[in-house]
Amino acid sequence: MGNILERDQQQAEISSEEVEKKIHKAKKKVTEKDTLEALGNREYKWGFFTDIEQEYASPGLNEDVVRFISMKKKEPEWMLEWRLKAFRNWQKMTEPTWVNVEYPPIDYQSQRYYAAPKSKEDGPKSLDEVDPELLRTYEKLGIPLEEQKILSGVAVDAVFDSVSVATTFKEKLAEYGIIFCSMSEAVHNHPDLVKKYLGSIVPYNDNYFAALNSAVFSDGSFVYVPKGVRCPMELSTYFRINSENTGQFERTLIVAEEGAYVSYLEGCTAPKRDTHQLHAAVVELIALDDAQIKYSTVQNWYPGDKDGKGGIYNFVTKRGKCAGVNSKISWTQVETGSAITWKYPSVILQGDNSVGEFYSVALTMNHQQADTGTKMVHLGKNTKSTIVAKGIAGGVSQNSYRGLVKVMKNAENARNFSQCDSLLLGDRCGAHTFPYIEVKNTSSQVEHEATTSKIGEDQIFYCNQRGISTEDAVSIIVNGFAKEVFKELPMEFAVEAQKLLGVSLEGSVG
Amino acid sequence: MLEIKNLHVEVEGTEILKGVNLNIKAGEVHAIMGPNGSGKSTLAQVISGRDVYDVTNGEISYLGKDLLDMEPDERAREGVFMAFQYPVEIPGVTNSYFLKTGLNEIRKHHGLETLDAADFLKFIKEKAKLLDIEPDMLNRSVNEGFSGGEKKRNEILQMAVLEPKLAIMDETDSGLDIDALRIVADGVNRLRNEDRAIIIVTHYQRLLNYIVPDYIHILLNGKIVKSGDKQLAFELEEKGYDQIKADYSSIKTKLEETV
Ligand SMILES: Nc1ncnc2c1ncn2[C@@H]1O[C@H](COP(=O)(O)OP(=O)(O)OP(=O)(O)O)[C@@H](O)[C@H]1O
Ligand SMILES: [Mg+2]
Numbered sequence: 001m002g003n004i005l006e007r008d009q010q011q012a013e014i015s016s017e018e019v020e021k022k023i024h025k026a027k028k029k030v031t032e033k034d035t036l037e038a039l040g041n042r043e044y045k046w047g048f049f050t051d052i053e054q055e056y057a058s059p060g061l062n063e064d065v066v067r068f069i070s071m072k073k074k075e076p077e078w079m080l081e082w083r084l085k086a087f088r089n090w091q092k093m094t095e096p097t098w099v100n101v102e103y104p105p106i107d108y109q110s111q112r113y114y115a116a117p118k119s120k121e122d123g124p125k126s127l128d129e130v131d132p133e134l135l136r137t138y139e140k141l142g143i144p145l146e147e148q149k150i151l152s153g154v155a156v157d158a159v160f161d162s163v164s165v166a167t168t169f170k171e172k173l174a175e176y177g178i179i180f181c182s183m184s185e186a187v188h189n190h191p192d193l194v195k196k197y198l199g200s201i202v203p204y205n206d207n208y209f210a211a212l213n214s215a216v217f218s219d220g221s222f223v224y225v226p227k228g229v230r231c232p233m234e235l236s237t238y239f240r241i242n243s244e245n246t247g248q249f250e251r252t253l254i255v256a257e258e259g260a261y262v263s264y265l266e267g268c269t270a271p272k273r274d275t276h277q278l279h280a281a282v283v284e285l286i287a288l289d290d291a292q293i294k295y296s297t298v299q300n301w302y303p304g305d306k307d308g309k310g311g312i313y314n315f316v317t318k319r320g321k322c323a324g325v326n327s328k329i330s331w332t333q334v335e336t337g338s339a340i341t342w343k344y345p346s347v348i349l350q351g352d353n354s355v356g357e358f359y360s361v362a363l364t365m366n367h368q369q370a371d372t373g374t375k376m377v378h379l380g381k382n383t384k385s386t387i388v389a390k391g392i393a394g395g396v397s398q399n400s401y402r403g404l405v406k407v408m409k410n411a412e413n414a415r416n417f418s419q420c421d422s423l424l425l426g427d428r429c430g431a432h433t434f435p436y437i438e439v440k441n442t443s444s445q446v447e448h449e450a451t452t453s454k455i456g457e458d459q460i461f462y463c464n465q466r467g468i469s470t471e472d473a474v475s476i477i478v479n480g481f482a483k484e485v486f487k488e489l490p491m492e493f494a495v496e497a498q499k500l501l502g503v504s505l506e507g508s509v510g
Numbered sequence: 511m512l513e514i515k516n517l518h519v520e521v522e523g524t525e526i527l528k529g530v531n532l533n534i535k536a537g538e539v540h541a542i543m544g545p546n547g548s549g550k551s552t553l554a555q556v557i558s559g560r561d562v563y564d565v566t567n568g569e570i571s572y573l574g575k576d577l578l579d580m581e582p583d584e585r586a587r588e589g590v591f592m593a594f595q596y597p598v599e600i601p602g603v604t605n606s607y608f609l610k611t612g613l614n615e616i617r618k619h620h621g622l623e624t625l626d627a628a629d630f631l632k633f634i635k636e637k638a639k640l641l642d643i644e645p646d647m648l649n650r651s652v653n654e655g656f657s658g659g660e661k662k663r664n665e666i667l668q669m670a671v672l673e674p675k676l677a678i679m680d681e682t683d684s685g686l687d688i689d690a691l692r693i694v695a696d697g698v699n700r701l702r703n704e705d706r707a708i709i710i711v712t713h714y715q716r717l718l719n720y721i722v723p724d725y726i727h728i729l730l731n732g733k734i735v736k737s738g739d740k741q742l743a744f745e746l747e748e749k750g751y752d753q754i755k756a757d758y759s760s761i762k763t764k765l766e767e768t769v
Contacts, residue, residue, distance in 0.1 A: 457562070462598040464582035465558050465591070466612030466668065467619070476611065480602030480651065 057114035063087060066215050069114050073184045073218075076191065086204035086214030093208045100400040100432060101340050101369040103276075103313065111278055112246040113216040157182060157221045157237040169233065178262075179224040180235050183251050186222035193224055197255055201284040201319050201348070209280040209315040209342075213249045217282065220250035225260035225291075234490055236265035247278035254284070256291035258324065263294040263490060276304075276339060280315045289324030289351065294332070296489050301337035306395075308367030311339025318345035319375075322354030322383075330357040331374065332488045339368060344402065346375035349383035349411075356385040361482040364397035364429070373403035373434075378411035378444070387418040390482050394425035400432040407444040414444035422452040423481050425474065511536045511707050512557070512577075512676055517568035519549075519556050519732075526552045528732035529568070536675075537704035541718055542711045543743065544729035545751045550711045551595050553729070554680045557709075558592040559585050572676065586612070587619035589675030593665035593682045595711075600652040605664065606634055608652045609671055616672060637670045641697050642690075658685035666697050677701070678709040683717040695720030715743040728754055 057068050066087050070080040095106075156168045157180065173180050179190060186194050204214035221237040239250060256262055279301060285293050295318075304311025314337075320329035331345035347356030358374035376385035385405065393399040405416045422431030433450050455477055463473030479486070486494050512534040519527035526549045534540055544550050556563050557570065559582030570577040577585065600608065614624040625633065635645060641663055653661050662682050669677055679698070683691055698721050702708065710721060718726070718740060726742040727734045730751070735758045736742065746754070 456598070458598050459600055461560055461582060462594065462600070463608075463612075465586050465594075466608070466672065467583055467586040467615040468612055469583050469615070472611070472615075476603055476608070477600060480600055483602035 055114075055116050057112055059112050060109045061111070061113055061216070065113050069216055069218065072114065072116070073187070075184075075187055078191075078195065079187055082199070082204065083215050083217075086211050087216075089205040090208065090211035090215055093205075093211055095208050099342055099371045100398065100402070100434070101342065101371050103340055103369075106276075106278065106313065108212075113249070114218060115246040116218075157235075173231070173233075173235075176229050176232065177226040178229060178231055179222065181222055183217070183220040183222050183253065186253070190222070190224070193255065194222070194253070197253055197284065197286055198251075199284075201286060201321050202282050202317050207317060210282050210317040213251060213280045213282045213317070216247075217249045217251040220252040220281070220283075221254075221264075222252070223254040223262060223264060225256045225262045227257040228259045229257075230260070231262040234263050234265055236267065238267045247280065249279075250281045252281070252283040254293055254295070255286045256288065256293050256327075258288045259290045260288075261292045264296070265490060266295070266297045267300065276311060276313050277302075278313050278315070279338075281317070283316070283318040283345075285318075285320030285329055287320065287322050287324060287327035287329050287351075287354075290326045291324060292328045292330075293320060294330045295320070295345070297331075297333040297335075298489075299333065299335045299337050299341070303337045303368050304339040304366065306366045308339070311368070312337065314338035314341045314343065316341075316343040318343065319348070320346070320356070321348045322351050322356060322380075324354070325351040325380070326353045327351050328355040328357075330355075330359070330488070332357075332359040332485065333361070333372075334482075334485070334489070335360070335362040335370060335372060338370075341368075341370040341372050343372045344374055346377070347385065348377045348379065349385065349414075350379045351383075352380040353382045353384075354380055355383070357488075358385075358387045358389070358403075359485040359488045360389045360401075361392070361485045362390070362399055362401075363392045363478075364394070364399045365425075366395040366397060368395075368397045370398070371400040371402055373401045375404040375406070376416060378405075378407040378414035378416070378441075381410070381412040382414070383411055384415045385417075387416070387420070388484055389418075389420045390485055391420070391422040391431050392425065392478055392481065393422065393429035393431050396428045398430045398432070400434060402434040402436075404436040404438070405446055405448075406437075407439045407441050407446065409440045411441050412443050414441060416444075416446045418446075418448045420448075420450045421481070422450075423478065424452065424454045425478075511573060513571045514557075515569050515571075517553075517556070517570065518566045519552055520564045520566050521552070521562060525566070526563075526732055527556070530729075530732070530734055532727065532734065534676075534707045534709065536707055538725065539702065539708045539710065539721065539723045541723040541726045541743065542709060542729055542734075543713065543726060543746060548729045549732045550729055551680050554592055554595075554678045554709070554711060557585075557676075557678060558582060558590055583615070586672075586674075587616050591669055591672055591674030591677045593662070593669055593677070593679040595680040595684075597653045597656075597661040597665055599654045601654050603652050604649050605652050606631065606648040609634065609668055612668075613671055634667075634671060638667055640700070641667050641670065642693050643667055659687060659690050662686055663690060663694060666694050670697060670701060673701070675705065676707050676709070678711070680711045681713065682710075683712055683714060691717065692720060715747045718743050730755060730758060 057065050063084060066083050067080065070083055170180060199214065202210050205211050223235055225231050237252065239248065254262065254264060285295060287293050299314065301312035301314055302310065318331065322329050329347045333345060335341050341362065345358060349356050356376050360372065362370045362372050364370050373389060374387055376387065378385065387403055389401045391399040391401055399422065401420045403418060405418065407414045418435065420433045420435065424431055431452055435448050437446055437448065439446060455474065459477050460470055460473045463476060464470060468476065514530055514532040517527050517530040518525060530553060542550050552563060556565060559580065565578055572590065580588065610625065610630045617624055634648060638645060638648060643663055647660065653664065656664060662685055665682060682694060686694060695717065698708065710717065710723060712718065723740055726738055726740060728736040736754055
């Protein structure tokens with residue numbers, strides 16, 4: 001332990017070796033900063049392309065294309081008429097400009113509006129008839145379609161570009177009176193239900209993208225759960241965009257009759273490409289008295305590369321109606337993909353005592369832009385809504401929450417609680433919140449909380465000090481931030497979602 | 511085990527450590543005392559690799575390696591542990607998941623098998639019991655809503671789980687009640703062995719009654735101005751820092767006169 005006199009005599013001269021050390025250290029600092037950004041450069045693992053013989057509509061959009069799609073699907077006249085009505089409306093509409101995202105004008109005439117794997121005349125009747133290449137594609141995506149291989153308790157409808165290629169567990173579900181099939185099939189086999197409900201929540205002229213979808217929608221899932229039935233398994237649709245320059249326009253309709261319950265999951269991926277692709281979906285949910293619908297999404301469309309090249313433009317209209325008393329609709333979404341996300345899953349709370357929920361995690365990295373949120377419209381008495389939105393932004397991305405809570409005159413005792421938190425992973429990204437509140441009933445109570453924080457250098461260091469690398473630290477912190485939403489997801493999906501946020505999962509659930 | 515030579519450290523252009531020398535062998539317990547702002551936490555953080563501090567001169571060797579050349583997570587995996595003076599909250603991440611992740615990283619680094627959730631739970635529950643930590647604290651978010659004392663105990667739990675070679679405890683005793691102090695001290699004493707070195711940063715002699723150090727150093731204005739055995743703490747308690755400051759400045763003046 002020498003004495004202090006000696007120490008004071010030491011010269012504070014900096015040797016060239018020390019200078020080098022300093023430079024080395026400075027370099028290291030840069031690398032650590034970069035780790036944060038590197039998170040955004042993780043490989044998009046789902047970016048492969050399936051080389052399969054496809055049938056296309058020629059690029060462009062006009063009445064002939066609408067007719068072509070309808071013809072391909074052998075639709076009845078009423079369906080074609082509805083499409084044409086939508087198309088004519090769409091032509092008169094303009095793209096919304098209030099969204100907090102920027103992109104060059106979309107050339108709607110350069111896209112294709114229909115692409116389908118070539119198959120026997122009527123499409124596959126059973127899995128044995130499905131092209132093995134397609135089965136392999138889904139296997140590769142982690143969605144095996146052979147029933148024995150599927151996670152027990154999850155039925156899958158697999159949509160490939162414009163068509164549904166397989167729906168599993170149909171027979172088993174039919175025993176309960178549950179209909180789970182592709183939209184095209186529903187138009188043929190359950191025309192009364194489709195006529196009654198299609199467009200009843202999102203009308204064909206609701207907005208620009210909904211009108212476009214109504215004109216050219218290709219496939220999607222149809223779910224009908226009859227009175228008093230609790231769906232015994234999770235239903236899911238896996239959407240895959242495969243073809244180039246092709247938009248995907250799926251339409252999903254879920255009807256839960258009195259006292260019914262269903263949990264529905266939706267996942268999506270697309271190949272990596274340099275050009276942008278359009279995805280404009282519509283989802284409609286209807287819950288009658290005492291019915292419950294739980295709708296979960298893990299959206300992982302190709303986000304584009306780190307310079308913002310390519311990626312999916314995701315313009316989606318999702319809306320549910322709690323039509324009956326005591327009904328409940330819950331939206332849970334984990335949005336990690338797409339170059340642009342424009343999406344506001346909403347609930348119309350019409351039935352007295354009905355409940356609407358929206359749980360969301362939106363992650364934007366690199367050049368991604370998301371403008372997402374919800375609308376809760378309270379019409380009935382004692383209606384309740386909860387909004388929990390978590391935005392995570394890194395790179396030069398822009399992440400906006402936009403939400404509307406509207407309490408109408410007759411909504412006595414309506415309650416809303418909204419919580420919007422943003423987490424920034426750097427200095428060059430942006431997080432924004434646009435909460436709109438309209439209250440026309442004085443007995444109602446609306447609460448809004450919002451926070452914005454930066455991922456803490458101290459948090460990362462704390463993790464580092466316990467042996468955890470910076471990259472893992474970031475995903476642990478991000479996952480912790482999003483936990484409130486993840487716990488609303490069904491187990492299998494929670495696992496998937498956490499993986500998407502980059503965490504090593506071993507044992508973290510349960 | 512740890513050799514610090516002429517360590518100079520700056521934060522945002524202000525020099526905080528002004529030539530620290532310290533030599534610690536395996537098996538030893540060293541206490542570092544010193545007035546507020548003298549640089550104790552800075553020293554602890556520089557050893558653990560916090561990058562807001564710039565090392566402008568000097569070197570630190572740890573088990574024969576250049577410590578300053580290692581990333582903080584690398585240091586942790588090589589056995590450097592710091593119990594934080596102000597433990598950090600990580601919302602939404604359970605204490606046990608956090609600790610399991612760290613432990614498994616360290617185990618992987620040493621070529622050991624990772625523990626699964628069940629094994630880990632058994633392991634950590636035993637450790638928690640020894641430190642009188644309620645099991646439900648393991649399922650709460652890391653440090654979130656923990657009381658001051660709980661946070662400190664949690665740091666020692668982490669230390670017990672990660673079994674470091676070099677443990678630095680930065681004011682772990684402040685905020686602990688008398689019983690907790692004894693529990694924590696017992697926990698630390700259990701970890702004392704000939705392969706492990708411990709640095710205790712404290713303001714109070716009281717802790718050193720329980721964990722008896724081999725050496726005590728006094729850090730003043732960025733320099734170690736006095737080293738001694740455990741008696742030094744009593745002396746300090748009695749006289750305060752003023753005496754030491756006075757002694758030190760007179761020596762310094764003499765020195766400057768002779769140069
Ligand atoms: N990150 C930082 N930015 C600016 N100043 C800092 C930083 N860290 C430490 N300092 C300054 O360096 C000096 C030493 O701080 P340090 O925390 O090491 O003291 P300490 O000896 O641990 O004090 P205490 O007994 O109060 O814990 C203080 O003046 C402090 O304000
Ligand atoms: Mg301190």
